[in-house]
Amino acid sequence: MVKPKKKRVLRSKADQRADSIEQILDAAEYLFSRNGLHGVSLRDVAQQVGIHTTLVHYYFKDKQALFERVFARRADVSVEGRMEAMRKYEEEAGDKPTVEGALRAFLDTDLDLYVQRGEYWMNYAAFCARVSNTPEGAVLMDRHFDPVVLKLLEIIKRALPDHSDADIFWGYHFVTGALMNTYARTGRIDQLSGGLCRSDDFAAVKQRMAPFMAAGFLSLKSQPQPKAQPKRKK
Amino acid sequence: MVKPKKKRVLRSKADQRADSIEQILDAAEYLFSRNGLHGVSLRDVAQQVGIHTTLVHYYFKDKQALFERVFARRADVSVEGRMEAMRKYEEEAGDKPTVEGALRAFLDTDLDLYVQRGEYWMNYAAFCARVSNTPEGAVLMDRHFDPVVLKLLEIIKRALPDHSDADIFWGYHFVTGALMNTYARTGRIDQLSGGLCRSDDFAAVKQRMAPFMAAGFLSLKSQPQPKAQPKRKK
DNA sequence: ATTATCTATAGATCTATAGATAATGC
């Protein structure tokens, strides 16, 4: 944590601490993703790591704090990656961004992240998905992800200047629902499709999701909007 | 519940039973929708109803059984309504069904159901949403909702004969994610939109969802499919 | 000396069951 001021000092103690914390977070993430906040005891977490229950209390104030730390730990990485991708896309696209381009920066970047970083990150995705459909979870989502979402919507608005704000927000509502359903990897599509599609096939989602949702956004335009263009003349 | 066969017999005992069971299910549904299976104790449920904890055990084998009864109770009504709506749509549409038409029968019918039947049914929708992103929940979803989903996909396939099965399944995957996000009513879109959109505004969703998703389905066609038309010549 | 880890334990809560009581039903 603290920068190693002296020489090769603080390997063990500080590292031991960091290690234990990471292991606890990994285990909690895994268990929370499968059983939810209340479906996991601190004893379960400790047991999964192979340490004593009280050590979890030593490092974390209480269960709620552990839960929020699990949420926060990887959130910033996800946000940063997508922010960067969208910034880059904005530069490339200049003054003619497309909905699909914005969505690709937003969605594909994140999908890639979990695939590339492997199992633990996939657990985090499932954790977020599970949490996202709960009232408390939505608050955490707001806290951590609102900036990156608003950035996405800003680009989409530029791509669709005639769409109403409400249409854009509802469009995002659909997108995030579909994304969370993907992250959840419940096996439902496997069952439904008789094995043709697999829940953990993020590549299949990546291939289809951005164009699918972009087409959806575009389709909203045709809706009759209360007081559309006539008002403002610039 | 059961039709009074004799005269005014079996009002009280049978009715008392039915009443208690319904009240317990209503309370459990409400609490499960907000806190999940493990976030609710049978004591909580009993307290919410105003009865003694042990009465819950009298009527239900255990917590898991109560949970599944909550899920099953309204599932058939939802399924039947949508089946009927889709059958009706098929008749109207003849041999030229559209994706949007099929989706309207599937989505709008269900959205209407919860709005029209009021608070308790809205709780059920939130319950389903919460459950849907969990591994155990997905099994229940399969058990109860697969037939109505397969019916929907059957119509969509007829509307999109050149789409691959995988495209159809993934399209549905997006649809159901968006729908569950709607049912969850977490308040996230309220926060995100600064109050412009409201989580419980199912009318706003109904207006946009079917056309949005239909456009998405249509867009998948353009994807280059591995071995598409060339092979089979009919 | 400091800090990571373990032992022991209090207090709360939860599930589930056995058995008593009170209300309806021929």
Next chain:
DNA sequence: ATTATCTATAGATCTATAGATAATGC
């Protein structure tokens, strides 16, 4: 007589804390 409801309670589990022990760190 049957069945809805309550009383009492066992046994398990869970959170959280106080205090002991063992390992690292100047």
